[in-house]
Amino acid sequence: MENFDVVIVGSGYGGSIAATRFAQAGLRVLILERGPRWSTQDLKQSDDPRYLSKVVDLVITNAGFAFRTGCMVGGASVPMDGAHFRAPQKTFEVRDDDGRPYWPSGFSRSALDPYYARVESIMKIRQFGWNEIPKAGGLFAKMLDLSGVSCERSRLNYTDCNHCGYCAQGCTFDKKMTMLHTYLPLAEASGAEVRPGCLVDHLEPDGTGYVVHYTKDAVKTEVRGARVVVACGGVHSPALMLRSKKYLPKLSAQVGENFNNNGEHGVIGILPPEFDDLSKYACYMGSENAAMMTFHYFESEGFTLHPGGGLEPSILASSLSASDHPLVPKRAWGMEYKRFVEAIYPNRLIAFSTLGLADGHRAITLDFKGAPNVTERDRTTYDAYLDRVERLLGDISKKSGVALLPVVSRKQSGTTSTHLLSSCRMAEDATHGVVDANCEVFGHENLYICDASSVPYALGVNPALTISAVTERAVEHAIAKG
Ligand SMILES: Cc1cc2nc3c(=O)[nH]c(=O)nc-3n(C[C@H](O)[C@H](O)[C@H](O)COP(=O)(O)OP(=O)(O)OC[C@H]3O[C@@H](n4cnc5c(N)ncnc54)[C@H](O)[C@@H]3O)c2cc1C
Numbered sequence: 289m290e291n292f293d294v295v296i297v298g299s300g301y302g303g304s305i306a307a308t309r310f311a312q313a314g315l316r317v318l319i320l321e322r323g324p325r326w327s328t329q330d331l332k333q334s335d336d337p338r339y340l341s342k343v344v345d346l347v348i349t350n351a352g353f354a355f356r357t358g359c360m361v362g363g364a365s366v367p368m369d370g371a372h373f374r375a376p377q378k379t380f381e382v383r384d385d386d387g388r389p390y391w392p393s394g395f396s397r398s399a400l401d402p403y404y405a406r407v408e409s410i411m412k413i414r415q416f417g418w419n420e421i422p423k424a425g426g427l428f429a430k431m432l433d434l435s436g437v438s439c440e441r442s443r444l445n446y447t448d449c450n451h452c453g454y455c456a457q458g459c460t461f462d463k464k465m466t467m468l469h470t471y472l473p474l475a476e477a478s479g480a481e482v483r484p485g486c487l488v489d490h491l492e493p494d495g496t497g498y499v500v501h502y503t504k505d506a507v508k509t510e511v512r513g514a515r516v517v518v519a520c521g522g523v524h525s526p527a528l529m530l531r532s533k534k535y536l537p538k539l540s541a542q543v544g545e546n547f548n549n550n551g552e553h554g555v556i557g558i559l560p561p562e563f564d565d566l567s568k569y570a571c572y573m574g575s576e577n578a579a580m581m582t583f584h585y586f587e588s589e590g591f592t593l594h595p596g597g598g599l600e601p602s603i604l605a606s607s608l609s610a611s612d613h614p615l616v617p618k619r620a621w622g623m624e625y626k627r628f629v630e631a632i633y634p635n636r637l638i639a640f641s642t643l644g645l646a647d648g649h650r651a652i653t654l655d656f657k658g659a660p661n662v663t664e665r666d667r668t669t670y671d672a673y674l675d676r677v678e679r680l681l682g683d684i685s686k687k688s689g690v691a692l693l694p695v696v697s698r699k700q701s702g703t704t705s706t707h708l709l710s711s712c713r714m715a716e717d718a719t720h721g722v723v724d725a726n727c728e729v730f731g732h733e734n735l736y737i738c739d740a741s742s743v744p745y746a747l748g749v750n751p752a753l754t755i756s757a758v759t760e761r762a763v764e765h766a767i768a769k770g
Contacts, residue, residue: 292318295500295513297488297528300363301755302739303519304467304475305407309763310515311478318511319475320486320502323360331366331458343367343458347523349662350655353703357521361484364521364706365466365752367456369577370444371594372413373749374404374757376586382645382745390745392716392725403757410474411445412465413753420449422574427566427638428595429580431557434688439582442594446575453597455576488528489658491516491735492535498735515734515766519759522547522708522740526652527660529712529722529737538731540718544652547662548710549702550746551591551644553677554695558615559636562689573597578640589676591644592749611693638690642681643707645748646673650702652711674701707751712741727762738762 293315296303303319311317323345332339344367345359358364377397383389407413421429421441432439445465455464462469476482488502497514518525526544533539578595585591608616608629617624649667652660685692695704715721718730727742729735738759740751747754 289499290318290511292316292511292513294318294515294517295320295498295511296517296519297500298363298519298521298524298739299361299467299472299482300358300519300521300739301365301467301752302521302742302759303363303517304365304471305756305759306517306519306736306738306763307480307482308471308475308478309760309767311475311480313767317475317480318513319480319482320488320500320511321361321482321484322487323358323484325361325482325484326366326458328458328460328462331460333452333454333457333460335457340457344456347660349660351662351664353662353700355523355662355703355708356706357523357708361482362467362472366458366468368706368752369455369596370446370464370575371442371577371581371750372408372411372445372753373443373581374401375747375749375754376583378587378590379645379747379749388720390713390715392714392744394725400754400757400761403760404753406760407753407756410470411756412447412470413443413445415443416441416446416575416579420451420575421580422451422578422597423566424574424578424595424597424638425580427559427563428578428593428640430563430566431638431684431688431690432582432584432593435684436687437582437584437684439580439584439593442577442579442581444575444577444579449575451574453573453576455597488520490528490532490535491518492532493732493735515736517736517738519737519739522711523652523660525737525739525741526711527654527658530652530654531658536729536732536735538718540722540730542713542715542718542720542722544711545665546648546710546713547650547652547708548646548648548746549650549705550707550709550751551646551673551677551748552641552705552707553644553674553701554639554641554704555681555692556695557638557640557685557690557692558632559638560689560691563636585680586748589644589680590646590748591642591677593640593642594750595638595640608693613691613693615691616693639695641695642677643746643748643750644673644677645746646670648710648746670701671698674698707740709740709743709747709751710745712737713744714742715744726765727758728766736762736766
């Protein structure tokens with residue numbers, strides 16, 4: 289059987305960063321990635337669902353909810369929208385109902401700052417200039433200004449963006465600094481091997497390391513790692529761990545629990561006539577993240593607001609059908625509906641979402657085939673968070689004149705999110721979490737989970753930068769441990 293010092297499963301943020309640091313420390317590293325390896329020439333400016341489903345994996349659950357995750361070499365760094373924020377200190381201070389902090393001791397904004405800085409430098413993350421803000425960002429700023437709320441320019445990993453508006457399809461101009469542009473070349477320069485097309489089923493300990501079972505080209509095979517890093521993201525890492533549970537007797541019962549969508553709640557705004565000077569913007573112009581955001585409500589209410597660039601017609605249609613707003617026709621079909629859509633699409637619309645310090649209310653479980661599924665859990669505190677958010681959005685709507693409607697119904701809130709956190713969360717002990725503060729699995733030495741699933745709680749800002757900083761920190765500890 290092949291033998292490596294470190295086998296890493298998944299090549300998104302967690303996997304690529306871990307591979308780079310272990311390889312640079314002189315260890316023999318193998319990355320197993322289920323998806324293909326694409327180059328920039330394979331990417332297209334296309335909204336064809338057949339194309340999009342190759343760039344983003346849609347995990348559709350038994351309840352019909354769809355979550356979007358990465359599915360190729362580079363993971364979701366390829367289709368993501370580029371917003372990279374450090375989490376404010378308040379994020380690290382949140383406690384559960386029993387007064388227990390979600391983050392293990394040792395974590396704070398200042399403790400993570402050196403790791404944040406390292407990632408920002410490699411990924412060329414910077415604040416957008418005023419001349420780079422898309423029109424959607426201007427509309428968002430105007431709406432907030434009328435409500436007495438300030439906002440600021442976002443930080444993105446784009447070099448000189450062309451503003452073509454096709455970010456989530458994968459940047460065809462090499463302007464977005466994905467894992468394929470940053471960490472993976474560093475990992476490979478230090479000898480790491482990336483093996484695409486390898487779907488990992490489960491892993492088993494063998495006394496001194498772990499045997500990783502995977503399928504490549506329809507052939508079942510296995511490889512051994514003295515250390516293994518699971519980095520399949522917030523949906524697929526818990527699924528892999530649940531499939532491995534019978535071989536890992538000490539695994540925490542928290543695997544798959546606490547699945548958290550980062551308090552993401554999508555909203556569509558219909559602009560009033562007062563916005564006419566700015567409302568000539570069309571969809572797909574400017575970066576897909578509209579590069580403005582506000583921390584205005586963060587200290588008092590625990591959430592931030594972020595605008596998207598444009599609205600795909602399909603999203604608009606489903607949102608309108610979910611709404612009971614008096615402006616929206618009662619039926620999502622027929623002439624009245626058609627005329628309404630003609631009047632607002634695409635120039636009289638704005639889309640944005642909240643990201644907030646909200647509890648998880650779902651768990652990742654397995655279906656009968658061993659594929660990930662989502663099970664609903666108690667959502668009392670999540671609903672209380674939505675109540676708070678809706679009250680403040682109501683205030684913005686009243687002051688700005690923008691009619692605000694949710695993108696999906698309350699029951700589905702969070703299912704449009706790509707922030708899939710905490711399903712193998714870190715904690716002080718195995719009663720509360722799956723991995724320790726250094727992302728090592730409780731009870732199973734040299735087995736690590738470094739990705740969105742190990743982040744212990746919602747962040748209230750976009751998660752990629754914190755996932756990266758936490759991984760940098762964890763691997764530094766793992767290497768120092770020897
Ligand atoms: C369209 C979109 C826009 C986004 N925009 C932003 C944004 O602006 N800012 C932000 O901070 N975040 C954004 N995100 C979220 C961000 O991309 C994720 O939080 C981040 O990529 C998570 O990193 P990860 O390493 O946990 O997982 P991923 O990046 O998803 O990587 C996991 C990898 O594991 C592989 N894998 C899964 N299962 C297996 C298996 N069994 N065997 C082998 N390989 C496997 C997958 O194919 C994938 O490549 C966005 C995501 C999407 C999809």
